[in-house]
Amino acid sequence: MNEQWTVGDKTxxxxxxxxxxxxxxxxxxKKAILSSNAEVVTVALRRVNLNEEDPYILNDxxxxxxxxxxxxxxxxxxxxxRIARLAKASGLGNWIKIEVIPDQKYLLPDNYETxxxxxxxxxxxxxxxxxxxPDLLAGKALQDAGAAAVMPLGAPIGSNRGIRLKEMIQIxxxxxxxxIIVDAGIGRPSDAAxxxxxxxxxxxxxxxxxxxxxxxxxxxxxxxxxxxGRRGYVAGIGPTSQMANASSPLTGFLHSSN
Amino acid sequence: MSFFDVYTDLKxxxxxxxxxxxxxxxxxxxxxxxRPLHHEDFLVLLSPAAEGYLEEMAQKAHQLTVxxxxxxxxxxxxxxxxxxxxxxCKYCSFSFDHVFPRTKLTLDDIEKExxxxxxxxxxxxxxxxxxxxxxxxxxxxNEATQLLANYFSSISLEVQPLQTEEYKTLIRSGCDGLxxxxxxxxxxxxxxxxxKGPKRNYRFRLDTPERxxxxxxxxxxxxxxxxxxxxxxxxxxxxxxxxxxQKKYLDTEISVSFPRLKPHLGSFQPNVHVTDRNLVxxxxxxxxxxxxxxxxxxxxxxxxxxxxxxxxxxxxMSAESSTTVGGYAKASSGKNSQFELSDGRSVEExxxxxxxxxxxxxxxxxxxxxxxxx
Numbered sequence: 001m002n003e004q005w006t007v008g009d010k011t012x013x014x015x016x017x018x019x020x021x022x023x024x025x026x027x028x029x030k031k032a033i034l035s036s037n038a039e040v041v042t043v044a045l046r047r048v049n050l051n052e053e054d055p056y057i058l059n060d061x062x063x064x065x066x067x068x069x070x071x072x073x074x075x076x077x078x079x080x081x082r083i084a085r086l087a088k089a090s091g092l093g094n095w096i097k098i099e100v101i102p103d104q105k106y107l108l109p110d111n112y113e114t115x116x117x118x119x120x121x122x123x124x125x126x127x128x129x130x131x132x133x134p135d136l137l138a139g140k141a142l143q144d145a146g147a148a149a150v151m152p153l154g155a156p157i158g159s160n161r162g163i164r165l166k167e168m169i170q171i172x173x174x175x176x177x178x179x180i181i182v183d184a185g186i187g188r189p190s191d192a193a194x195x196x197x198x199x200x201x202x203x204x205x206x207x208x209x210x211x212x213x214x215x216x217x218x219x220x221x222x223x224x225x226x227x228x229g230r231r232g233y234v235a236g237i238g239p240t241s242q243m244a245n246a247s248s249p250l251t252g253f254l255h256s257s258n
Numbered sequence: 259m260s261f262f263d264v265y266t267d268l269k270x271x272x273x274x275x276x277x278x279x280x281x282x283x284x285x286x287x288x289x290x291x292x293r294p295l296h297h298e299d300f301l302v303l304l305s306p307a308a309e310g311y312l313e314e315m316a317q318k319a320h321q322l323t324v325x326x327x328x329x330x331x332x333x334x335x336x337x338x339x340x341x342x343x344x345x346x347c348k349y350c351s352f353s354f355d356h357v358f359p360r361t362k363l364t365l366d367d368i369e370k371e372x373x374x375x376x377x378x379x380x381x382x383x384x385x386x387x388x389x390x391x392x393x394x395x396x397x398x399x400n401e402a403t404q405l406l407a408n409y410f411s412s413i414s415l416e417v418q419p420l421q422t423e424e425y426k427t428l429i430r431s432g433c434d435g436l437x438x439x440x441x442x443x444x445x446x447x448x449x450x451x452x453x454k455g456p457k458r459n460y461r462f463r464l465d466t467p468e469r470x471x472x473x474x475x476x477x478x479x480x481x482x483x484x485x486x487x488x489x490x491x492x493x494x495x496x497x498x499x500x501x502x503x504q505k506k507y508l509d510t511e512i513s514v515s516f517p518r519l520k521p522h523l524g525s526f527q528p529n530v531h532v533t534d535r536n537l538v539x540x541x542x543x544x545x546x547x548x549x550x551x552x553x554x555x556x557x558x559x560x561x562x563x564x565x566x567x568x569x570x571x572x573x574x575m576s577a578e579s580s581t582t583v584g585g586y587a588k589a590s591s592g593k594n595s596q597f598e599l600s601d602g603r604s605v606e607e608x609x610x611x612x613x614x615x616x617x618x619x620x621x622x623x624x625x626x627x628x629x630x631x632x
Contacts, residue, residue, distance in 0.1 A: 021328055021330070022324075022327070022328020022329060022330065023328065023329065023330075023618060024328075024329030024330075024613075024616045024617055024618050025329075025613065025616070025618060026618070045625060046622070046623055046624050046625050047620065047622055047623055048622070049381065049411075049621065049622045073476075073623075073624060073625075075476075075509045079627055082627045083625065083627065086625060086627075102508060102509040103508040103509065104504060104508060104509065104510065104511045104512070104550065105504055105505070105508055105550060107550070158325055158326050159325075160325065207325065207328070210328055210329070211324050211325060211328060211329065
């Protein structure tokens with residue numbers, strides 16, 4: 001299925017974004033990125049050593065991939081803005097995933113500060129991808145601020161618990177114009193398929209791939225799940241019904257009056 | 259309200275009795291839990307009964323750590339810049355009653371140390387001094403921090419307890435973390451072993467991590483020196499202290515260390531012998547109690563033990579440390595270290611070991627964002 005879609009200033013084929021923070025080995029990471037078919041990869045700027053010959057993992061990210069630096073570690077809008085500027089000044093491009101996480105316990109994002117940072121960075125010419133708590137009005141504010149996409153969490157980050165916030169994410173998918181990329185909580189390929197069947201534009205997966213026994217194979221499984229979920233969505237999933245269709249309908253007599 | 263109030267409420271619990279009453283079935287119940295653990299559950303995991311479940315605890319601790327931190331390990335080094343101390347503490351080599359030539363590094367010396375550490379490929383450091391406002395005043399710490407900010411991505415402090423405003427000044431200079439050990443939570447033993455000096459003020463020290471959080475430190479690391487009192491109780495209070503801080507200061511990353519008392523100058527012997535088994539139980543119980551908290555492991559422990567501790571919940575390790583002032587730039591023979599080190603392997607050797615064990619050594623995990631830069 002080669003249906004293309006556009007996000008920010010890019011046209012993509014893949015609908016799977018991958019994270020890089022939890023791999024045990026950079027060669028494994030590289031192979032996993034390749035087998036995931038991902039075209040967008042997120043990297044924490046805090047981990048990138050900008051002055052060194054081996055700038056952490058940048059050398060091991062395949063060249064065709066769009067880099068999406070993230071502001072991991074930022075606790076407020078101001079820190080996120082500084083990290084974004086540093087990323088751009090260091091030649092990492094103009095895509096930025098905003099993570100403003102003032103909570104070290106559940107790692108939940110701060111929507112208010114995220115909106116502030118999004119407004120400022122869009123003004124500065126970034127393609128902004130805010131990570132957020134699923135909430136329609138916050139999503140609308142991000143859309144109005146000019147976000148390239150909105151990235152609601154499916155469940156607390158790293159929890160592998162699946163799309164727990166399904167209702168809220170569904171509302172965002174139904175109501176917003178901007179692409180919705182479900183990020184965090186996706187623990188297994190079927191969770192990714194579920195998000196895609198709901199009509200999400202893409203998903204971002206990190207923990208579930210990086211900490212799998214075989215990350216390369218898991219990356220491929222996610223690729224296939226995302227493709228299957230998307231195909232299901234495009235094909236038009238039939239409505240679910242609470243009741244079986246009775247073979248002797250109660251109103252059948254209306255049709256058999258002759 | 260400070261942690262002192264929490265400590266005051268809990269210190270009268272009949273710990274010995276409670277620990278003895280805990281049964282294997284209680285441990286199994288806590289291990290089956292998927293929701294966050296309470297204080298009582300933490301006691302269960304620290305009990306003698308839980309010693310029969312170390313493997314089950316280890317499996318769970320390993321799984322939780324990989325889930326939250328990935329297959330990664332942060333590396334750091336300590337940098338000692340002064341060993342002057344105004345306290346008399348029975349268990350420490352820097353105690354002022356031990357007569358040895360004391361050293362305080364000049365900024366030039368500090369720069370030499372910085373270069374030597376940088377050559378090892380290290381980006382995160384802890385800046386340490388003995389506890390003396392006279393010899394290591396805040397101005398000196400500020401100058402040192404500003405200099406070191408040119409070399410490193412993250413600088414933590416381990417110095418005498420300071421006031422909130424002083425921590426704020428140091429944060430503006432480029433410091434982002436604070437390490438302070440309570441040494442012992444048992445107030446009576448605390449008074450007994452801290453014989454003279456400002457360190458005798460139990461409450462001021464106990465509230466130090468909280469002052470660091472209030473000042474805006476990104477990370478705060480606490481710990482008890484195991485061997486000074488019943489380790490089960492001490493680890494319990496460490497965990498409850500960490501939980502108190504993490505709940506109240508959501509934006510600060512709270513980590514703990516589990517240092518064991520090491521041989522040092524002087525004749526003090528540990529009150530309690532803490533075995534490897536006890537240390538492992540402490541780490542595992544803490545990981546299950548605080549799944550997202552950092553756990554720091556120093557070179558105090560032997561290479562063999564450190565190798566085995568890596569997958570049990572540890573998230574930060576030091577390597578190739580020197581605990582003597584000026585010990586990186588020149589060989590430190592004849593100098594006095596704060597405690598004896600066990601693991602002398604190089605940064606490269608530790609990196610290699612981590613890779614063999616399936617962990618990625620993380621050298622850099624922060625970017626200085628001080629206002630001077632932006």
